[in-house]
Amino acid sequence: MLEGKNVNLRVMEEEDLPLVAEWANNPEFGGEYEPLEQISCKEVEKWYDSLGSRERWFIVEKKDGSKIGQIFHSPRGPHFLIGYRLLPSERNKGYCTEAVKIMVDYLFLSGNTVRIQAETSPRNIASQKVLEKAGFKKEGLIRRSIFVRGNWEDGFLYSILREEWKEPKILTKTTS
Ligand SMILES: CC(C)(COP(=O)(O)OP(=O)(O)OC[C@H]1O[C@@H](n2cnc3c(N)ncnc32)[C@H](O)[C@@H]1OP(=O)(O)O)[C@@H](O)C(=O)NCCC(=O)NCCS
Numbered sequence: 001m002l003e004g005k006n007v008n009l010r011v012m013e014e015e016d017l018p019l020v021a022e023w024a025n026n027p028e029f030g031g032e033y034e035p036l037e038q039i040s041c042k043e044v045e046k047w048y049d050s051l052g053s054r055e056r057w058f059i060v061e062k063k064d065g066s067k068i069g070q071i072f073h074s075p076r077g078p079h080f081l082i083g084y085r086l087l088p089s090e091r092n093k094g095y096c097t098e099a100v101k102i103m104v105d106y107l108f109l110s111g112n113t114v115r116i117q118a119e120t121s122p123r124n125i126a127s128q129k130v131l132e133k134a135g136f137k138k139e140g141l142i143r144r145s146i147f148v149r150g151n152w153e154d155g156f157l158y159s160i161l162r163e164e165w166k167e168p169k170i171l172t173k174t175t176s
Contacts (some may be wrong), residue, residue, distance in 0.1 A: 009058035033121035079115040100134040105171035117159040
């Protein structure tokens, strides 16, 4: 468990899969800038079994244990990509910014990675603010990189380098 001030990141376990499927099938959870998908519980189980050690999904939990969203890291060559989604009722409370800061601390503390990146729609202002508040810098536009609701859309590429991350900022402790 990665513990922050207001949220914790807990590694996704098999028992979370029904909730993960429910979230994946709820278009409001992904929001208007994410690809639309519908997935069966069986497919979610297969996907879960196929995850390698460098792709890890976490459940974002509040301090009372309530599950409010997901954040993941996956490999991009020797580096990492991160992504995140929160329940609509829990947005705009600073939780995702904190979850991203915890993830950045974790990735730089746990391995020798030098770069963490994220991609977001130029229309997704909330996501851009999250990344900028967590210390990411905008690198540029990736043209026609994602298919969203019937259209190929451009994305912004953001990254944070190890030398831009000074010290653990928010990860307060880890527990098993
Ligand atoms: C993107 C997302 C994860 C942000 O989570 P969050 O917990 O609401 O983020 P935070 O509260 O930490 O910060 C959001 C910031 O964006 C701002 N914001 C939120 N909605 C906004 C909007 N529609 N326009 C402009 N700013 C907005 C907030 O005011 C806040 O900025 P501030 O701290 O300067 O006030 C959440 O909106 C979400 O789950 N969206 C759907 C999935 C998604 O788009 N994921 C990202 C894919 S790249």
